[in-house]
Amino acid sequence: MSKTESLVVCRCENLTWDEVERAISELKPTSLRQLKLITRWGMGICQGRVCRSLMAMAEVPDHAERDFRLTVRPPCKPIRMGILKDAEAEEVGEPCQDA
Amino acid sequence: MSQTDVLVVGAGPAGLTAAQELGRRGIRVTVIDEYPTAGGRLLGQLYQAGDHWWVGRQVAEQLLSDISGHPAVRLRLGTSVSGLERRDKGWVVEDTSGGEPAMARAVLLATGAAEIPIAIPGWTLPGVMTVGAAQVMANVHRVRPGQRGVIVGLGALSFAVAQELRWAGVDLAGIVMPPPPRNGMPGWTVEEEWRKMAHLAHLAPTWMRPLSSLLRRAGWRRRLLAGAPQAGVAVAGTRLRPNVAALAIEGDAAVSAVVLQRLNGHGNLVGEPWREAVDFVCTSGGLRPIPDLAAAAGAAMHYSWDGRYDVPLFGPCGDTTVPGLYVAGNILGIEGAAVAMAQGQLASVGILRHLLGKPDGFGPEADQFALQLAEARRHAPLVFDPAWAAIHEKVMADFQRETREG
Ligand SMILES: Cc1cc2nc3c(=O)[nH]c(=O)nc-3n(C[C@H](O)[C@H](O)[C@H](O)COP(=O)(O)OP(=O)(O)OC[C@H]3O[C@@H](n4cnc5c(N)ncnc54)[C@H](O)[C@@H]3O)c2cc1C
Ligand code: FES
Numbered sequence: 335m336s337k338t339e340s341l342v343v344c345r346c347e348n349l350t351w352d353e354v355e356r357a358i359s360e361l362k363p364t365s366l367r368q369l370k371l372i373t374r375w376g377m378g379i380c381q382g383r384v385c386r387s388l389m390a391m392a393e394v395p396d397h398a399e400r401d402f403r404l405t406v407r408p409p410c411k412p413i414r415m416g417i418l419k420d421a422e423a424e425e426v427g428e429p430c431q432d433a
Numbered sequence: 434m435s436q437t438d439v440l441v442v443g444a445g446p447a448g449l450t451a452a453q454e455l456g457r458r459g460i461r462v463t464v465i466d467e468y469p470t471a472g473g474r475l476l477g478q479l480y481q482a483g484d485h486w487w488v489g490r491q492v493a494e495q496l497l498s499d500i501s502g503h504p505a506v507r508l509r510l511g512t513s514v515s516g517l518e519r520r521d522k523g524w525v526v527e528d529t530s531g532g533e534p535a536m537a538r539a540v541l542l543a544t545g546a547a548e549i550p551i552a553i554p555g556w557t558l559p560g561v562m563t564v565g566a567a568q569v570m571a572n573v574h575r576v577r578p579g580q581r582g583v584i585v586g587l588g589a590l591s592f593a594v595a596q597e598l599r600w601a602g603v604d605l606a607g608i609v610m611p612p613p614p615r616n617g618m619p620g621w622t623v624e625e626e627w628r629k630m631a632h633l634a635h636l637a638p639t640w641m642r643p644l645s646s647l648l649r650r651a652g653w654r655r656r657l658l659a660g661a662p663q664a665g666v667a668v669a670g671t672r673l674r675p676n677v678a679a680l681a682i683e684g685d686a687a688v689s690a691v692v693l694q695r696l697n698g699h700g701n702l703v704g705e706p707w708r709e710a711v712d713f714v715c716t717s718g719g720l721r722p723i724p725d726l727a728a729a730a731g732a733a734m735h736y737s738w739d740g741r742y743d744v745p746l747f748g749p750c751g752d753t754t755v756p757g758l759y760v761a762g763n764i765l766g767i768e769g770a771a772v773a774m775a776q777g778q779l780a781s782v783g784i785l786r787h788l789l790g791k792p793d794g795f796g797p798e799a800d801q802f803a804l805q806l807a808e809a810r811r812h813a814p815l816v817f818d819p820a821w822a823a824i825h826e827k828v829m830a831d832f833q834r835e836t837r838e839g
Contacts, residue, residue, distance in 0.1 A: 341554050343619065351618055387549045387721060390740035391619035406728040408516030413529050
């Protein structure tokens, strides 16, 4: 149970530090955002509300520029799919921008 | 679309105080909070400040009763705000209810703070919680989090919550340190954890206080903390064990034990690990502001490498770099509830100026509230993190520069 190897760093995605290290060494992400997209770290149901600070502290080696912080985009809270659907119908929702 | 003058996000001390100030002047205010009860973090606060007791729930009840005298103020509980969009010199505020979004001429973000997790093996077991969760269980719901627990980490809430658990009759094995981080794993070093001791020392028993100047010096700090007895020193109704780290939490279906090991003066693990039986564990990794809505609304931000100090740039009356968007309370940095209330008052002035188109109006009020803020800071029973003072200075200077240029 208490194997250090199975340290969970994202509860929603059940992602372990082991898997993160493997992703870093095999796929060599150059930013936290890339690491996030590879591992789904912070992309679970709580949308990083729990694990975000852990992720921010993780060291991603070899990042060219220091500006790798995670951006915040609406919706800032989990919402029902139906709301998104309605918003699209009314075209009030802004299109998702890339960070 | 429902229409209001001011939409306040967060019914904590900052948001409620601002709503009260605005409502007093007949401004239409809607306060939205995702929690079913208004009061924010006040609901769980219980401590002795000097010779009187701070009972947060009573402070919240007083605020709510003041507000109930102002029919212009409405409370909407149990709904989260998910986004803001600027439109026609006002704001469209989206929430999770699925109903019509609200329109407001000004928005106050008073979303407070979140706890920073400490990840140690086993932290996903039932029975592991943050100190804030234990505070809510004990003080709000009057439920014991367990029979015997341990607090991991020296966040500012460690002592306060240890004391509250003691009052609730819960046994603690003490306050121990998180394990030293290994190869890039997210976490703080033991040295960083120990450094927090220096500014928490005023909460320690009187005989220990003279040590606080020694704790500020790295060499002494190491010697003193590493030399503490393994059973710890008596603090806040429990035992502080600065040279003991929690390596892992164990249990099958729920927490049954914590694995501990001794730390030397360099913050390295020494000797053999041992187990102590506990049925719950509180992690205390400290607090960080929740600035998400401000960032998403386009307010200029101050960012920090680990996200702990991410805050919107703000002016003296809670103004942000976006017109009509205001901020107050722990979204600006971690301080006590009295400070949040003074910030709420100041933001109400900023909002009044905006609504009435009088950028220099309400000078006497602004001065008076600024004095009250300074006063609240001077009498703060707890300095959460001394880093905030310098960050606030920088952030407010950046705000001045940004708005002058913009
Ligand atoms: C766990 C914890 C324990 C604390 N204990 C103490 C203590 O013992 N003593 C002390 O002095 N200080 C304590 N603090 C610090 C505390 O934050 C301040 O004392 C004070 O409560 C801050 O006031 P606030 O109004 O800024 O935020 P809060 O009191 O945190 O209120 C913010 C409110 O905003 C709501 N909210 C946030 N985002 C949204 C959204 N998107 N939509 C809808 N609602 C939202 C929340 O539900 C919450 O009710 C604690 C903080 C935390 C996090
Ligand atoms: S804990 Fe990582 S997304 Fe929820």
